[in-house]
Amino acid sequence: MSTDYFHCRESFLALPGVREVWEGPYRFALPPGPAQDYLAEHFAEVDGMIGAGARMKTSVESSAAVCTLPGGRQIFVKRNGVGSLKFVVRYFFIPARVFRAALAARRVEEAGIPTPHVLAAGEKRRAHFLLSGYLITDAVTDACDLMTYVIERPDAPGGMPAVIRETARVAACLHNHGIYHGDLKLVNLYRTGDDAPCGIWDLDSAQLFPGEVPRKLVVRELGRIISSVLIFAEQNPAFPDAFFSLDRVAQDLLGAYASTAKAAPPVPDEVAAAARTHWLNKRKLRFDYGGQTA
Secondary structure: OOOOOOOHHHHHHOOOOOEEEEEOOEEEEEOOOOOHHHHHHHHHHHHHHHHHOEEEEEOOOEEEEEEEOOOOOEEEEEEEEOOOHHHHHHHHHOOOOHHHHHHHHHHHHHOOOOOOOEEEEEEEEEOOEEEEEEEEEEOOOOOEEHHHHHHHOOOHHHHHHHHHHHHHHHHHHHHHOOEEOOOOOHHHEEEOOOOOOOEEOOOOOOEEOOOOOOHHHHHHHHHHHHHHHHHHHOOOOOOOHHHOOHHHHHHHHHHHHHOOOOOOOOOHHHHHHHHHHHOHHHOOOOOOOOOOOO
């Protein structure tokens, strides 16, 4: 069974040193650290922080910005909206998903994988109706996500064997520690240098398990990685046509995954089928990866 959605806020609050603060419709949980005292005084200004910061993302569903605290510490502030009536009803009964993301970040850190350190998780409610969820982390300003590397670098084809090995290692490490990322595509993997280990961010869809990640989720996660490799590589003219073999990329990824995974890995054909069905056949791409449109 994955993370208990009904008690993720209480589980996060139960971590050592976490402080809970309230003001008006805002309720925040603040882990111990050098930013705790400042955020405890200013957490209710979180919407203003996003408006005044360097905007990184703006959409119907979420907004995010990098802000600078007194003293120069840079933080990343993300706000998630609720969206449809279905989600309004769902989150009437359960905490905002940012608390699950905060718990996942702690587990990822314990697994030895870089991820932005969580400084606060909170929500805004009126009459118990969730209006927004907030996650505040350290800003990682010196990183490049792997999507940007694959799309923009002319030397990316030569670096792809290392990228595939590293993404497979990260996925296996996550699964070894009972973590399912839920959206492990190249844009959500980053490096601070070409030879640096990969980190992960955007844990909104993460699920945590007390034991092994269910096999069907492992297959889906690995299929998501493979599909993103092929989709983003198509946007870089430096990649030769010979690179775009779904079966070969699946074999390379699964070979690297097997060297780190504790559980028996799925077979490449199974993962390739997941990539094809869930993602590749739902986009207009230059190359035909087989199968019928789902």
